Amino acid sequence: MTNKEKRHQFFERNRKSGGYLLRKKIGEIIFRICRAVLVLGLCFLILQPLLQKISLAFMTEKDLYDSTVINIPRHFSISAIKTAWMYMYGNKSMWTSLYIGVLVGIAQVASCTLAGYGFARYKFPFKNVWFACVILLIVVPPQTLVTPMFLDFSEFDFLGIIKAMNHGKGINLLGSFWAYLAVCLGCGGYKSGLYIYLMRQHFRNEPKELEEAAYVDGCNRFRTFRSILLPGARPMMVSCFLFSFVWWWTDGVYSRVFFARGHEWYTIANSLPTLVDHMSHELQAVYGNGYLVPVGYSQQILSTATLISLVPLIIIYVVAQKSFVESLSQSGIKG
Amino acid sequence: MAKTVKHKNLAKGNAIAGYLFIAPFIIGFVLFLVVPLFESFYMSLCKVTSTNGAGFAYKFIGMKNYHDVFFKDAEYVPNLLTELKNMALFVPAILVFSFFMAILLNQDFKGRTFVRAVYFLPVVLSSGIMLGLETNNSLLSGMADIIKKDNSATSITKTLENILLTGEKANTFFEYIIKLVDQVYDVAIASGIQIIIFLSGLQTISPSMYEAAKIEGCTAWESFWKITFPMISSMILVNVVYTIVDFCTKSNSDLMTLITNTLFVKFDYGLTAAMSWVYFVIIMGILGIISFIITRWVYYYD
Numbered sequence: 001m002t003n004k005e006k007r008h009q010f011f012e013r014n015r016k017s018g019g020y021l022l023r024k025k026i027g028e029i030i031f032r033i034c035r036a037v038l039v040l041g042l043c044f045l046i047l048q049p050l051l052q053k054i055s056l057a058f059m060t061e062k063d064l065y066d067s068t069v070i071n072i073p074r075h076f077s078i079s080a081i082k083t084a085w086m087y088m089y090g091n092k093s094m095w096t097s098l099y100i101g102v103l104v105g106i107a108q109v110a111s112c113t114l115a116g117y118g119f120a121r122y123k124f125p126f127k128n129v130w131f132a133c134v135i136l137l138i139v140v141p142p143q144t145l146v147t148p149m150f151l152d153f154s155e156f157d158f159l160g161i162i163k164a165m166n167h168g169k170g171i172n173l174l175g176s177f178w179a180y181l182a183v184c185l186g187c188g189g190y191k192s193g194l195y196i197y198l199m200r201q202h203f204r205n206e207p208k209e210l211e212e213a214a215y216v217d218g219c220n221r222f223r224t225f226r227s228i229l230l231p232g233a234r235p236m237m238v239s240c241f242l243f244s245f246v247w248w249w250t251d252g253v254y255s256r257v258f259f260a261r262g263h264e265w266y267t268i269a270n271s272l273p274t275l276v277d278h279m280s281h282e283l284q285a286v287y288g289n290g291y292l293v294p295v296g297y298s299q300q301i302l303s304t305a306t307l308i309s310l311v312p313l314i315i316i317y318v319v320a321q322k323s324f325v326e327s328l329s330q331s332g333i334k335g
Numbered sequence: 336m337a338k339t340v341k342h343k344n345l346a347k348g349n350a351i352a353g354y355l356f357i358a359p360f361i362i363g364f365v366l367f368l369v370v371p372l373f374e375s376f377y378m379s380l381c382k383v384t385s386t387n388g389a390g391f392a393y394k395f396i397g398m399k400n401y402h403d404v405f406f407k408d409a410e411y412v413p414n415l416l417t418e419l420k421n422m423a424l425f426v427p428a429i430l431v432f433s434f435f436m437a438i439l440l441n442q443d444f445k446g447r448t449f450v451r452a453v454y455f456l457p458v459v460l461s462s463g464i465m466l467g468l469e470t471n472n473s474l475l476s477g478m479a480d481i482i483k484k485d486n487s488a489t490s491i492t493k494t495l496e497n498i499l500l501t502g503e504k505a506n507t508f509f510e511y512i513i514k515l516v517d518q519v520y521d522v523a524i525a526s527g528i529q530i531i532i533f534l535s536g537l538q539t540i541s542p543s544m545y546e547a548a549k550i551e552g553c554t555a556w557e558s559f560w561k562i563t564f565p566m567i568s569s570m571i572l573v574n575v576v577y578t579i580v581d582f583c584t585k586s587n588s589d590l591m592t593l594i595t596n597t598l599f600v601k602f603d604y605g606l607t608a609a610m611s612w613v614y615f616v617i618i619m620g621i622l623g624i625i626s627f628i629i630t631r632w633v634y635y636y637d
Contacts, residue, residue: 122353186363
């Protein structure tokens with residue numbers, strides 16, 4: 001009844017407005033439909049490779065060559081996942097990447113938080129010059145720095161101290177975790193400039209009165225930072241850490257340089273690009289030298305391995321989606 | 336008198352504290368950026384050979400590496416040119432796309448959070464090595480080819496493309512558009528962060544401005560160009576810089592592969608350093624020019 005009345009009223013008003021209201025309503029509905037199609041289409045576009053990988057992961061080799069099977073596997077199996085895990089040395093590479101990602105991420109966030117606070121609150125000579133350096137840090141591609149770093153770390157030396165203690169020789173940090181840690185404690189590594197910028201933006205938006213009150217009550221500068229500002233900065237630090245973790249997890253530049261020699265440390269970035277080679281190598285050992293791994297099969301294994309290594313990232317993203325997106329939207333507020 | 340002394344002390348203390356807080360950054364910056372940068376510049380002027388053991392021997396050869404980069408290496412210059420051409424193609428496309436998406440996502444509709452999460456997903460998933468693996472996966476591209484072949488008779492886009500490109504009106508503009516449509520996936524996955532930055536910019540514009548404009552008789556089109564665009568212009572600057580940097584540093588371009596291969600396959604350290612330096616200088620130049628131009632018409636509302 002009420003619906004009918006509403007409709008009646010609507011057409012009544014429409015008649016009075018000379019058809020304007022109806023036109024407007026139709027226009028709105030068409031706009032909504034177009035928007036929905038566009039938005040959902042693009043969502044599908046982005047998700048499609050992921051869905052494709054998931055469906056590939058559960059196919060048997062037979063399904064790959066069956067042209068009637070497109071998305072839903074006919075013979076459901078998890079053998080591809082098992083094989084992929086084996087050839088990517090999952091037990092080793094996943095743990096190494098996890099270990100490096102977490103520890104290095106913490107180190108990076110810690111140093112960037114300190115620097116961000118310094119830039120946000122203190123006045124000191126040449127501050128603008130140093131901040132320009134932060135921007136430079138964002139802009140310089142890591143590939144430019146990698147070669148000299150490789151040489152530097154093969155004979156690492158800090159202000160001549162290590163050389164003096166170690167009979168004129170630096171220590172070799174390549175192939176060890178310390179190279180990563182050294183870079184990250186010095187605000188180096190992936191996108192550190194971005195984290196400094198984010199932290200600075202966060203601290204700048206905190207009210208100054210908090211710190212002033214702490215100073216009046218007799219806190220020194222470091223104590224103020226630790227017990228007044230740090231607790232409030234936790235959400236931002238978590239988002240920075242998540243970004244850092246994600247980018248270290250997929251990092252292909254540094255791990256190739258630092259772990260170029262030896263297999264003691266083996267990250268995902270080391271294992272995935274060489275996976276197909278490993279696989280054909282091992283299968284040749286079994287079936288004899290002439291054996292060629294079918295391209296379709298090896299690609300299926302590779303895509304499954306990629307999916308496996310993406311799983312932790314997907315989980316993190318689903319759980320902490322908000323802190324990823326919101327940290328960035330806060331940062332933009334003051335350019 | 337005593338007051339000014341105390342004031343000075345405070346300022347001095349603050350300066351010291353400030354430097355202490357950014358000390359890790361300064362040390363790291365010098366140790367892992369300035370020093371490697373200069374070393375790589377020095378290396379680009381040398382012939383670097385690996386001696387037995389872990390050492391390296393440098394022999395100064397002047398500009399020969401740079402000469403080699405431009406006149407001897409068959410791949411570098413063409414790769415560089417394609418890279419720059421792609422940049423000119425993609426950066427505007429990414430900006431327009433992300434701006435457009437941000438405006439869409441700024442409206443109210445059901446499932447907005449979900450859509451926003453999906454658009455941001457590539458930032459998390461398609462980074463680093465994953466990007467290279469994705470484009471290299473020949474099985475998927477093989478499948479795509481098969482699908483294309485099957486549909487070739489009925490594909491609307493293909494027919495449209497043929498009409499547009501062979502007709503009298505065939506021009507570079509259509510080619511540009513078609514190339515972009517072909518690669519809309521690449522554009523979409525490269526614009527996650529830009530969408531978020533634009534979105535946050537859009538949300539800071541106060542609705543009362545639009546209201547006032549509407550009362551004065553502005554159409555939506557006019558208020559877009561007169562309100563939204565100027566208010567968001569500082570975000571455009573940020574995004575232009577970010578997009579260019581992001582585009583240049585992604586590791587799956589041919590140029591980056593060439594540079595990495597020169598390092599890890601040929602072990603020609605000097606040449607690698609020269610290659611990176613040429614690229615780096617060009618990018619910095621482009622960034623400088625573009626941000627200089629954009630800063631001139633960025634509008635700050637304060």
